[in-house]
Amino acid sequence: MTIKLHCFGESGHSYKAALALELSGLDWEPVKIDFFNGAGRTAEFKSNLNIMGEAPVMIDGDVKLTQSGIIQDYVSEKSGKHGGRNAEERREILRWVLWDNHKLSSMAGVTRFLMNFLPEDKQPKEVIGFHLARLKGTYAVLDDHLAGRNWIVGDSLTNADMTCCGYLYYPEPFGFDRSEWPNIDAWLTRLSDTPGWKAPYDLMPGSPADRA
Numbered sequence: 001m002t003i004k005l006h007c008f009g010e011s012g013h014s015y016k017a018a019l020a021l022e023l024s025g026l027d028w029e030p031v032k033i034d035f036f037n038g039a040g041r042t043a044e045f046k047s048n049l050n051i052m053g054e055a056p057v058m059i060d061g062d063v064k065l066t067q068s069g070i071i072q073d074y075v076s077e078k079s080g081k082h083g084g085r086n087a088e089e090r091r092e093i094l095r096w097v098l099w100d101n102h103k104l105s106s107m108a109g110v111t112r113f114l115m116n117f118l119p120e121d122k123q124p125k126e127v128i129g130f131h132l133a134r135l136k137g138t139y140a141v142l143d144d145h146l147a148g149r150n151w152i153v154g155d156s157l158t159n160a161d162m163t164c165c166g167y168l169y170y171p172e173p174f175g176f177d178r179s180e181w182p183n184i185d186a187w188l189t190r191l192s193d194t195p196g197w198k199a200p201y202d203l204m205p206g207s208p209a210d211r212a
Contacts, residue, residue, distance in 0.1 A: 003028040005071075006049060006057040008035045009206035010117075012109050012167035014056040016068040017075075018203045019162050021058075023196050024079035032205040033057075036117075068166070069097040072159040082158050092153045096160035103138045107131050108167040112174035116208070132175040139181050146183035150190060157194060165191055169199050172208070 005021060007014030007030050021028040033039050033055050040046075040053040049057045050066045057064065058071045060078075065071050076083030084090040111131040114123055142164060145152065152160040168176060168188060178185040191197060201207040 001027075001061050003058060003060045004031050005029070006031045006033050006059070007055050007204050008033045009201045009204040010208065011035070011055045011204075012105055012112075012170065012200070013054075013068045014204055015169075015200040016105075016163050016166040017056045017058060017071040018200075019165075019197070020072040020075045020082065020159060022198060022203060023157070023162070023194065024075050024081050026075065026079050030204045035206075036211060069094075069101065069159070069163060072097070072162060076159060082162065084158055085154065089154050089158070093158050093160045096152055097163045100163045100166070104135075104142070104164060105166050107135050107138060108174055108176065111135065112167060112170065112172055115174055116172040135175045139176065139184065143181040143183045146187050149183075150187070152187075157191065161187070161191055 003021060003026060005014070005018055005028055007018055018030060033045075035055065040050075040055065046053055049064075052066060054066065056068060056071060057066050058074070060074075063074070065074055073083065075081075084093050111128060114128050114131075142152075151157055152164060165188060167174070168178075168184070169192070178188065192199075
């Protein structure tokens with residue numbers, strides 16, 4: 001049975017789940033959520049897919065899951081890939097998933113939205129400035145951790161890598177310049193060199209170009 005991932009290309013959280021599925025070898029397909037026309041706010045979406053009104057939503061037969069970290073964990077359980085080789089690695093992966101969701105993806109996602117998907121006259125410049133300053137500290141944590149390492153946890157690609165990269169391949173500005181963070185830059189290159197890797201707008205339907 002084909003796994004269905006309800007997602008949209010602009011969503012970094014959707015990308016984490018989509019990338020995990022793509023690199024797992026499992027049979028899956030994306031289903032576009034028309035997020036920018038309010039699909040996530042409808043009663044039908046909240047009743048049938050996700051009461052939180054968010055993407056991604058994964059459906060595998062009778063299994064329905066939301067939140068990218070949970071979906072990644074399920075994909076690893078089903079495929080046997082990227083979930084860590086032992087209990088210690090699984091806990092360390094979870095630590096980075098939680099860190100990413102709190103410190104990296106939450107800030108990067110909101111900042112990218114404010115800077116690129118709101119009209120210029122509605123962009124809260126002080127809020128954006130605050131977020132950009134916070135993000136610099138976050139990038140520094142990740143860059144320092146990757147010094148002398150190929151991957152965030154252990155010696156191979158795991159869900160820790162696929163959660164922390166969620167927003168870092170997007171072309172829109174949100175205060176991230178790869179050239180300023182050499183260890184992150186090298187890590188992102190290793191990840192994108194992985195067979196089967198695809199960029200967000202190539203992996204999922206929907207992009208800013210569709211609304212241009």
